[in-house]
Amino acid sequence: MTIKLYNTRVRQKVDFTPIDAANVRMYVCGPTVYDRAHLGNARPVIVFDTLYRLLRHTYGAEAVTYVRNFTDVDDKINARAAESGRAIGEITAETTQWYLDDMAAVGALEPDEMPRATAYIPQMVKMIEGLIAKGHAYAAEGHVLFAVDSWKDSYGALSGRSVDDMIAGARVEVAPYKRNPMDFVLWKPSDEGTPGWDSPWGRGRPGWHIECSAMSKALLGETFDIHGGGNDLMFPHHENEIAQSCCANDTDVMANVWMHNEMLQVEGKKMSKSLGNFFTVRDLLDQGVPGEVIRFVMLSTHYRKPMDWTEKKRIEAEKTLWTWRELSDGVEPSSPTQEIVRALSDDLNTHEALKELHRQANVLLAWDAGAEIDELDIDKAYAEFAASAQLLGLLTEEIGGWAINAYDLSGFEMLLSAKRYHAMQTKDFSDVDILKSSLIDAGVEVRMTKEGVELTPTPQFDPSKLEGIL
Numbered sequence: 001m002t003i004k005l006y007n008t009r010v011r012q013k014v015d016f017t018p019i020d021a022a023n024v025r026m027y028v029c030g031p032t033v034y035d036r037a038h039l040g041n042a043r044p045v046i047v048f049d050t051l052y053r054l055l056r057h058t059y060g061a062e063a064v065t066y067v068r069n070f071t072d073v074d075d076k077i078n079a080r081a082a083e084s085g086r087a088i089g090e091i092t093a094e095t096t097q098w099y100l101d102d103m104a105a106v107g108a109l110e111p112d113e114m115p116r117a118t119a120y121i122p123q124m125v126k127m128i129e130g131l132i133a134k135g136h137a138y139a140a141e142g143h144v145l146f147a148v149d150s151w152k153d154s155y156g157a158l159s160g161r162s163v164d165d166m167i168a169g170a171r172v173e174v175a176p177y178k179r180n181p182m183d184f185v186l187w188k189p190s191d192e193g194t195p196g197w198d199s200p201w202g203r204g205r206p207g208w209h210i211e212c213s214a215m216s217k218a219l220l221g222e223t224f225d226i227h228g229g230g231n232d233l234m235f236p237h238h239e240n241e242i243a244q245s246c247c248a249n250d251t252d253v254m255a256n257v258w259m260h261n262e263m264l265q266v267e268g269k270k271m272s273k274s275l276g277n278f279f280t281v282r283d284l285l286d287q288g289v290p291g292e293v294i295r296f297v298m299l300s301t302h303y304r305k306p307m308d309w310t311e312k313k314r315i316e317a318e319k320t321l322w323t324w325r326e327l328s329d330g331v332e333p334s335s336p337t338q339e340i341v342r343a344l345s346d347d348l349n350t351h352e353a354l355k356e357l358h359r360q361a362n363v364l365l366a367w368d369a370g371a372e373i374d375e376l377d378i379d380k381a382y383a384e385f386a387a388s389a390q391l392l393g394l395l396t397e398e399i400g401g402w403a404i405n406a407y408d409l410s411g412f413e414m415l416l417s418a419k420r421y422h423a424m425q426t427k428d429f430s431d432v433d434i435l436k437s438s439l440i441d442a443g444v445e446v447r448m449t450k451e452g453v454e455l456t457p458t459p460q461f462d463p464s465k466l467e468g469i470l
Contacts, residue, residue, distance in 0.1 A: 001338070003058060003345045005226070006304060008234065008258040009158055013347055016257060018225050024055055024064045025224035027216045027255065029233055030114070032071040033095040034080045036280040037102050039294075039309060040230075040264040040271060046295055046393070047261045047303040047348065048228045049108040053391055054344045057336070066111040067219050069212060070096055072118050073195055073205055088195060092116075102281040105291035106298075107393040115215045117206065121197045123214040124206045127248045128186045128199075136247040140177035142189035142202050148182040151243050155182075158242055158258060159235040184240050186210050209240035216241075217249065227255035234260055261303040267310050288460045290402035293317045295393055299350040321394070324357070325403040327364050327385065328395050334383035336391040344391065353392060360385045402461075409455040411470050412439060416446075417453045435469070442466050 003016040018024045028048045031037060048066075055064045072092040081088045100110070128144050131137035136150045148155050148163060156162055163182055185207035190196030196203040216224065222245070229238065238258065245254040263270075266277040284294060296317040301307040337360070343353040364381060367373055389395040416435055423429040439446050443460035447453070 001345050004347055005257050006347050008260050022063050024059050025220040026066050026226040028068045029229035030068040030070050031099055032074045033092050034077045036282050037099050038280050042106055042281050043264050043298055044230050044261050045103050045108050046298045051348055067113040068111040069215050070116045072116045105285055106295045107399045113219050117211040120215050123218050124210050125199050127214050130248050139201050144187040144201055145183040146186055146244055148180055151247055155243050158239050213241050213245040222249040222251050224255050226257045228259040231260035262306045265308045292399045302351050324361055331382045331386045333387035333390055336388040337384050340388040413453050413455050
């Protein structure tokens with residue numbers, strides 16, 4: 001099945017044809033590791049993790065190389081070290097592990113390569129030297145800058161803006177050593193208190209943009225298949241990557257396909273600390289929101305549309321996943337259905353894929369309820385449902401620990417119902433209250449109505465607290 005992807009570079013959906021089907025290569029811009037990843041940071045991770053899964057399904061796991069970097073040298077990291085009095089290496093080691101733990105919690109597979117910028121300084125220096133030699137960069141006052149005029153006819157093609165428009169609309173650093181306001185830093189000097197490396201231009205450190213160019217070339221080659229990231233990176237970061245990579249490598253393109261996801265909102269508003277709607281992935285996890293629920297909500301909106309995180313969506317996603325996990329409990333996955341693969345192959349249409357999963361689940365629920373469905377191979381349908389969900393990174397064992405099957409509480413429902421019946425006869429509800437308190441303490445939501453008792457485990461459910469009661 002042909003995969004179609006929206007290519008920002010040409011502004012249309014294109015048939016994806018890898019340079020080498022036995023070596024499909026994708027690079028995605030990763031985090032600057034100075035703090036916890038906020039919820040918006042999780043969106044590109046989930047988007048491109050889903051694409052990674054689709055590429056592995058289509059071409060084979062061994063035929064796909066996915067690279068996502070860590071920026072571990074940056075002024076924000078330096079500032080955090082100055083504020084805290086901690087060593088920079090200690091901060092970046094801690095925050096890198098935080099990031100990996102939080103992204104694993106939302107079901108993201110680890111990329112094949114996760115390079116750290118500080119491990120590729122020699123490659124960056126070599127690339128900068130080449131740019132200077134070719135007349136595309138110049139040294140000035142300890143800095144090295146890319147000369148945008150040297151590539152003026154092509155600069156701005158990705159974002160669709162002319163250099164003059166970019167100068168008028170961008171906040172550019174005005175500095176006396178710049179020949180052109182749009183020229184951007186490849187190398188900058190470091191003082192005694194700032195991380196630095198020896199170079200032909202003095203002790204210093206790389207600019208942000210050169211990192212990805214050097215690391216992608218080292219790990220994927222001068223030209224590769226897919227480059228991804230949030231649309232906030234399109235300009236200037238990705239524009240600058242293309243300029244310096246194409247000029248350094250004498251190539252017409254850096255990546256054949258450029259993909260950009262839209263941004264995230266919270267309850268219809270831009271996430272910001274001033275509005276009180278800013279939170280990290282870890283904040284949600286610590287509040288009891290399962291990572292699988294975060295992933296489901298993210299996937300419910302097409303990646304090229306703004307994604308609105310709402311409490312209503314969270315609740316609906318959790319209910320859906322409870323049902324789906326009950327349906328797939330004990331099921332051995334087979335292969336995803338063609339409908340699911342087709343939806344994902346259409347520019348990663350996760351919204352349509354989830355609609356198809358809902359349809360599959362409804363068929364299984366109807367069969368469970370006793371409906372007769374012609375020509376239904378029920379065992380095959382269950383196995384395909386589980387595999388289809390797992391192609392989207394859902395219903396996997398790795399992120400399923402939160403979902404204790406509600407059926408496991410049936411014994412407690414019977415016991416509470418019996419105690420309740422006895423209490424209504426004796427007017428002594430002390431045993432009912434004790435059992436109810438134990439259930440609530442264990443993270444179980446208790447509903448007692450005229451129709452009976454209903455127990456639902458919450459994400460905080462801890463079955464160990466109920467041991468010995470039955």
